[in-house]
Amino acid sequence: MTTNTQHETEIIVDPDVPLVRIIREFDAPPEKVFKAHTDPDILKLWNGPDGYETEFETFDCRTGGSWRYKSSGEDWEGWFRGSFHEIRPNTVIIQTFNYEDIPDGVALERIEFEDLGDGRTRLTSTSLVDSYEGRDAFLASGMEVGVIEGYNRLDGILAAG
Amino acid sequence: MVDNAAADRLSDVFSALADPTRRDMVARLASGDATVTDLAEPYDVTVQAVSKHLRVLEDAGLVSRSRDAQRRPVHLEAEVFDLMTKWIERYRRLAEERYRKLDAVLETMSENEKEKSK
Numbered sequence: 478m479t480t481n482t483q484h485e486t487e488i489i490v491d492p493d494v495p496l497v498r499i500i501r502e503f504d505a506p507p508e509k510v511f512k513a514h515t516d517p518d519i520l521k522l523w524n525g526p527d528g529y530e531t532e533f534e535t536f537d538c539r540t541g542g543s544w545r546y547k548s549s550g551e552d553w554e555g556w557f558r559g560s561f562h563e564i565r566p567n568t569v570i571i572q573t574f575n576y577e578d579i580p581d582g583v584a585l586e587r588i589e590f591e592d593l594g595d596g597r598t599r600l601t602s603t604s605l606v607d608s609y610e611g612r613d614a615f616l617a618s619g620m621e622v623g624v625i626e627g628y629n630r631l632d633g634i635l636a637a638g
Numbered sequence: 639m640v641d642n643a644a645a646d647r648l649s650d651v652f653s654a655l656a657d658p659t660r661r662d663m664v665a666r667l668a669s670g671d672a673t674v675t676d677l678a679e680p681y682d683v684t685v686q687a688v689s690k691h692l693r694v695l696e697d698a699g700l701v702s703r704s705r706d707a708q709r710r711p712v713h714l715e716a717e718v719f720d721l722m723t724k725w726i727e728r729y730r731r732l733a734e735e736r737y738r739k740l741d742a743v744l745e746t747m748s749e750n751e752k753e754k755s756k
Contacts, residue, residue, distance in 0.1 A: 486737055488730035493658075497729070501737045505744040513743055523739035526732050600737075609652045 495612035496605040503598045507567045507590040510598045514570060514588065526550075540564050544572075559586075574604065582606065651722060654698035659683075660691050667701060667714035677712065 489498040503510050513519045517536040524531040529550040536544045538561060545558035556577040562585075563571040570588040584604040591599040606612045655661055663677055678688040692712060695701040699718050703710045 484737075484741075486730055486734040488726060488733065490726050493656075499730070499733045501733070503737075503741065503744060505747070509744055509747055510740075513740055513747070519743060519747070522743050523736055525736065527735055527739075602733075609656055612652070 494605070495607070495609050496603055497612065498604075499600075499602045501600050502593065503600060504596065505598060506596045507592045507598045510600060511567045511570075511590050515564070521546075524548075529553075537561070538564060559583075650698040651700060651718060654694050654700055657691070657694075660695055663688075663691060663695065664700060664714060664719070667712060668716075671711040671713045673709055673711055 484502045484504075487500040489500070490496075491498070513523070515538045517533045517538075520536075521531040521533065524546075525548045529548050532547045532549070534545045534547065535558075536546075538544070540561060540563050542561040542564075543559065544561065545556065547554060547556050549555075557575065558577060559573040559575055561570070561572050563569065567590055569590065570586075572586050572588075574584045574586045576582060584606050587601075587603045587605075589601045589603075591601065593599050655664065659681065666672060666677065674685055674688055674692065677692070678685045681688065692701065692703075696703065700715055702713050702715055704713065
């Protein structure tokens with residue numbers, strides 16, 4: 478895929494601890510990137526994959542608050558929820574993240590906003606779960622699109638071997 | 639909605655790779671088939687211990703062994719490995735998709751602010 482953006486998302490799946498880390502830079506200062514994460518009217522504009530709409534039921538963005546939203550597309554919908562553990566303006570958001578169909582697969586998320594100067598921000602989002610199984614459930618929960626076909630293919634490969 | 643049996647198998651793949659010795663074996667097998675004796679050589683462990691690790695990798699579908707009783711070379715099932723890489727890549731692409739939308743949203747926010755300050 479060719480695009481004009483110079484900021485490709487980087488992903489790190491740690492082999493030693495069950496975490497997934499995503500790193501991405503933005504041409505906007507931390508204040509703005511932080512606001513896009515903490516104002517539900519702005520967040521819903523970009524949250525979730527293409528073709529999926531986010532509807533917030535709760536969004537109480539403060540230390541000790543919580544959130545819950547429905548994500549819906551043409552042939553799928555699901556609920557996600559979590560708690561805001563720590564909100565430090567323009568610096569960090571620490572929250573839990575859970576796809577409600579897999580209640581044990583709770584991820585602890587740390588989203589850091591790093592000021593790179595010149596109106597740029599590096600966003601580092603780290604999701605940690607309590608087991609490798611939990612991480613797999615978490616990876617799968619973010620991939621509703623095509624997840625079943627992926628499992629089926631894996632099934633086929635494993636059965637053939 | 640997710641096939642649980644298949645999900646368990648994927649977990650087997652991930653947990654098989656959670657062990658550093660097994661990851662190292664997989665890395666070595668990526669450059670070609672090897673026998674159990676070959677694989678045991680660089681480690682300070684018995685052939686039995688290596689066989690145990692191989693069984694975990696075999697159960698997860700990551701490696702296979704030929705039925706040639708004499709040598710029984712171990713073979714990496716690259717397709718299973720590729721599938722995992724694809725899963726991670728798909729997750730990355732979804733994040734990238736979201737962040738491109740955020741790029742666009744951030745640009746609108748700048749414009750709004752400029753308008754406000756006029």
